[in-house]
Amino acid sequence: MATAGMNVGPSDAHGRQIVGVLALLGGVTAMDWFFQPVGFVTWIVCAAMAYVALVLILGGFSEGTAVFGFPLAILAVLDGMLPLWHKGYWGLVAGIVVAIGAFATARTRECPVNRVLGVNSATGH
Numbered sequence: 001m002a003t004a005g006m007n008v009g010p011s012d013a014h015g016r017q018i019v020g021v022l023a024l025l026g027g028v029t030a031m032d033w034f035f036q037p038v039g040f041v042t043w044i045v046c047a048a049m050a051y052v053a054l055v056l057i058l059g060g061f062s063e064g065t066a067v068f069g070f071p072l073a074i075l076a077v078l079d080g081m082l083p084l085w086h087k088g089y090w091g092l093v094a095g096i097v098v099a100i101g102a103f104a105t106a107r108t109r110e111c112p113v114n115r116v117l118g119v120n121s122a123t124g125h
Contacts, residue, residue: 013106015056019068020102022049026079027095030088042083049076068105071098 026049028034029042049072056069075098079091 013109016068016102016106018052019056019072020099020106022052022072023075023095023098023102025095026075027088027092030079030083030091030095032083032086032088035083035088039083043080046076046080049073049079068098068102 022045026042026045029045035042053069053073053076057066057073075091075094078094079088082088082091
């Protein structure tokens with residue numbers, strides 16, 4: 001990947017896109033107008049988010065998908081709990097932030113977290 005000028009591989013990019021979609025979906029289902037009539041669907045989406053997060057963290061791909069597995073695991077818990085206190089909009093805000101990071105990273109193939117940690121393979125570190 002260093003010779004290609006990127007530090008996010010193809011399977012990692014697909015994993016991040018899945019995380020982005022699930023983060024947005026979890027945030028929408030955490031909203032009061034959705035949670036009040038069909039709350040069980042919110043918890044089904046949160047269970048799917050937790051499962052995908054577990055796969056990304058534990059199984060992971062060789063390209064390091066755990067970076068986005070941890071935020072998805074946190075969102076799975078938050079999106080399941082925040083609607084109980086009528087604060088689901090915070091789950092949506094967090095989902096939007098994670099989705100923007102996930103889609104931007106998947107599109108540009110460069111992870112800012114890797115750059116901050118000094119393990120940016122695109123620069124040869």
